[in-house]
Amino acid sequence: MTDDVSTCRYCNAQLPANRNKNTRYCDRKCASKNNILRAAKRLPFYECCCCGVMFQPKRYDRTMACSRECGLKINGAIQKLKRTGGRVWVRTKRNVPVVIKRERANYPPRPLSCNRCGSHYYASVKQQQICSDKCREEGRLESKRKAKSKRRAIIRRAPKSENVDPFKVFDRDGWRCQICTKKTLRSKRGTPHDMAPELDHILPLSKGGDHTYANTQCTCRKCNGLKSDNVYGQIPMFAT
Secondary structure: OOOOOOEOOOOOOEOOOOOOOOOOOOOHHHHHHHHHHHHHHHOOOEEOOOOOOEEOOOOOOOOOOOOHHHHHHHHHHHHHHHHHOOOEEEOOOOOOOOEEEOOOOOOOOOOEEOOOOOOEEOOOOOOOOOOOHHHHHHHHHHHHHHHHHHHHHHHOOOOOEOOOOHHHHHHHOOOEOOOOOOEOOHHHOOOOOOOOEEEEEOOOHHHOOOEOOOOEEEEEHHHHHHHOOOOOOOOOOOOO
8 A cells, every 4th residue: 555645746856655635735834935926927027127137016906016125116206206296306516505306296396394483385305394583592492591590490399380481471471561560671681670570479489489471470670679579569461
């Protein structure tokens, strides 16, 4: 009696006699490779959009790139075209402004919205969120003011602290002192002038006040010095 031995359909290796009658491959790798080969025979050849090599895709919806590297390059080119609208950015020399060369595109470029002033602009570099250097400098100064005021409140052990921007408080109060109701001088901010605007806490921090927008007001330097850490003043002139 002879052994019932057959060969693998993919690698032509001999299969053992005690195998299952429905087994046609020596292992799972040969089975998966044979299925890929059978699927490739049913797909036509396509030209890679990146390197130009003719290839057979493993799936019907992957007919643009022959490999993962080519697919990433094609996707990057498509995203750059959508972001810039077909524009090409060329830097001629070091420390020289960027030279813009405009090319035709099937659709106009997409303007972005500035996170600072809300105006529309076209990005010159990747991940640009500010329209100009002026907005970038204003944002840096605002963050510096917020951090400085919050740091002072934490040192004085305020129960609650927020990132309070003094200029937003001044704009809310109309740059008018909430104690003497006189108009403060915007140009004298940060100077020892009597009408220089200063940030004052309605309930002082030494009395357990919070460092929040609700507990701050605009006062002139003179009234702020006379008030010191006392609790008095006008009724807030802004709507709560």
